[in-house]
Amino acid sequence: MNIKTLRARFPIFQKRGAKPLAYFDNAATTQKPLAVLDAMDEFYRTKNAPVHRGVYALAEAATAEYESVRDHVKDFINAKHREEIIFTSGTTASINIVVSGLAEAFLRRGDHVLVSLMEHHAMIVPWQAAALRKKFRIDFTPLTAEGRIDINTYKKLLLKHKPKFVGVTHVSNVLGTENPVREMVFLAHKAGAQVLVDAAQSIAHMPVDVQALGCDFLAFSGHKMYGPTGIGVLYGKKELLEKLPPRTFGGHMIEQVTRTKTTYAPLPEKFEGGTPPVAEVIGLGAAILFLQKTGLKNIQKGENRLAAYALRALKGVSGLPLFGPFSAKARAPIFSFTIAGVHPHDIATLLDREGIAVRAGHHCAQILHESLSLDASVRASLCFYNTVQEIDRLVNALSAVQKKIYG
C-alpha cells in the first residue's frame, strides 16, 4: 500500500500551503476519494432517473445500478440474503429503526436491555426514548480501567437481568477499543438476547463479517467509510426483519393501499419508504469498491502501524492523559486525551491554527465521559491516509499548547 498514491486520490489533500491540512477527524467523517465523487457526478450527469418506478430504459438502468449496490453491500459484509440489506440515511437512522421497532413489537414493562458505557448517544437515546413509552429498563455494562468491556460483569448482567436485547458498538468512537463482539453475541444468544451492533467506527478499518460475528442487527454509515453523507445501511437477519414493524410509512413500502387498510411490501422495501437517495447509494457502492481495491487487510496493517506510532508519540507529551487501551492491538486509530489545565476546545482551536483538524467535546458519548470524570476531551482519529509526519506535527503543536495558555 503506497500512501502517496492513495493520498493523491483524495482531492482535498491537493491544496498546498504553509500549513497543509492534517485531517484527524476521520471518526466523524472521512474524506472522499475521486472514485466516489466521479461515480455520483456521472450518475447525475448521465443516468439520473427515479428507481423502482419508470418503465423506460433510463429508469430501468438507474434501478439496476441502485439494486446492484445492495448485492455489493451484501457481499462486503457477508450477509446471507440481499434483502437483509436496508438502505437508510445513516447509522443513527438504522439504530432508530431497530430500537423503536423492537420496542413496539417486543418490549414490555419490566423487560431489560443491556448496552455498554462506551456507547455513542445514537445507541443510548433511542433506547431511552422507547423506554419512556414501554417502561423497560436499560442496564449498562461497565468498562475496565483500560477502557475495555468488563466481560465478566457483562456475563453476570446477562444472567441477572435476562435482557431481551443487547446493544454494543464494534469500536468505540472515543476510546478506539475494538470490542469482542463475536464473544459477546455468543454469550447474549446463550442468555436469550438478540444483539444490535453499531459498526460505524469499524466498517472502514477492518473486515466486518456479519455471519462470523453472528449479530442479529448491524448498522453503519457511508460517510465514515469514504462514501457520501446521507446514506447508511441496516443489516438484519431476514427472519427478524420480517417480524420488525416498518418505521417510515408512505410510497414504495406498500403492497396494497385501500381506504381502510394498507399491507406492506416484503423486505427490503418495507423499510425504504419514500424516494431513496439514489446518487448516495451509487457513491456508497464506489466507496466499497475503493475499500476492496485497497484491501481492508492492507488498510488495517497500515493503520496499526500508524496507531502504534501515535500511541508512542502521544505518551511522550507531558501532562497528557490518554484514554483507551494501552497497546495498539485490538484498537482502532482513535485517540482521546486531555491536557492538564487546558480546555479541549482551546486545544482544538490552537491546533486548527497549525492546519490540524481534531475534534473537541464529548463526541456524543457523555455517559462515557462522565465515567472518566471528564466533561470533554480532544480526539484525534486517524485513518490510512494520515502520515507519521502529520502525527509529528500534532505532537509538536500539543506540546506548544500549554506554553501558549500559561505563558
Added chain:
Amino acid sequence: MDKNDIYREEILEYYRHPQNYGVMKHPTFEAEAINPLCGDKIRLQLKVNKKGIVEQVRFSGSGCALSIASSSMFTEWMVGKSVRKLRTVGPAEIQKLMRAKIGPARLPCMLLSHVALQKMFPGDERND
C-alpha cells in the same frame, strides 16, 4: 500578534486569573447555562440592592479560556448596572468587551454567561 486575537495575552490573563469567580450565599438571582457541545456548565449569581442595582456578581463552573475570560469580563461589566439594563443587554455587549474575531463554532463558548443571563430573565426583549 493580532490585537483582536481570541488568544491574546489580555484574554489569557483573564482566564488564568478570572474576576468574580466563586459562589455567593443568598444571591438575589441565580441561573445556570450549559454548552451542549462540550457539556461545560456555568452558574451565574447576582446580588441586587433595593434600588435594583447589581452590587455583586459571581460565576462558577468549568470552561474553556473563552468562556471563562468572557464571563470574567462580562460579570465585571455587570457590577453597578441596573437589573433593567441586564434585562435588555444583548450578546453583542460580550463581543464588544472581548474585541475578538470568533467563528460560529466557538461563539457559544464566548456567550455562555449571556445564555445564563437570559435564563435568569427569560422572555425579555433584548438588543441583539
